[in-house]
Amino acid sequence: MQQLLAPINAFLTCSTPDSWIEEAKKPENLTGLLIDHCNCELKAAQTAMFMVRKYAVDEASGQILRDWAKPYEEFIYNQNRSIEDFLAKSGKKNELANELIGRSDFAQSDDLIAKMVRLIKEEFHHFEQVLQIMQNRGIDYQNIRAGRYAKGMMKQVRTHEPATLIDKLIVGAFIEARSCERFAKLAPFLDDELNKFYVSLLRSEARHYQDYLTLAQAIAKEDISDRVAHFAAVEAELILAEDDDFKFHSGSPVASVTADIT
Secondary structure (H helix, E strand, O other): OHHHHHHHHHHOOOOOOHHHHHHHOOHHHHHHHHHHHHHHHHHHHHHHHHHHHHHHEOHHHHHHHHHHHHHHHHHHHOOOOOHHHHHHOOHHHHOOOOOOOEOOOOOOHHHHHHHHHHHHHHHHHHHHHHHHHHHHOOOOOOOOOOOHHHHHHHOOOOOOOOHHHHHHHHHHHHHHHHHHHHHHHHHHHOOHHHHHHHHHHHHHHHHHHHHHHHHHHHHHOOOOHHHHHHHHHHHHHHHHOEEOOOOOOOOEEOOOOOOOOO
């Protein structure tokens, strides 16, 4: 695990505050944390899918991606949703119906498709795994508002291409790296089921961060270390700053807070 985490910890410029861990391991915060984690997994898949649709494929392939996401989005937007019914459906819902065709005017289309499709498939699977854990514990799924972490990172994204895509990929790398770091740091304080589950996520999260960073460098065609350093500083500030909204990627808790699931 330490070998896996070494590049993650080198990439991030700060560790998760102990105050966040103290809050996260409280039993009264576990329900909200699992719901937020579930939302984060789906959001990660949706974000990666948007990148592929916007930059790498034509309209026909974009429709294939929309069809892939449809069962997941129908579940989260359905007010009468049932975790049991959703999980009971065929596992084929997490399979692409057809091969995606890359755009000829985007040099990295095939690489972006390959890396992001694998990431999307894994994030959909993680979404289902968290749902199963919630189902086993009698926790209902809820939509929750986004925290300030991702918003704070996205505010720094440049508004002209290809800089926009490059920055979004760098942001993706930091989100995945922070998730990996937090899974590892929190796991020892959780029950056996969650401990094993969070440890099982480390390898894929670590690869996701590397894939995002590799794509950003390839598309930039020039050194991106300055942009990485910029986002590293922004990310550290968000993680270390006081935060009264407790979420999986929130900052240092203000006094004693409870995960917001409204």
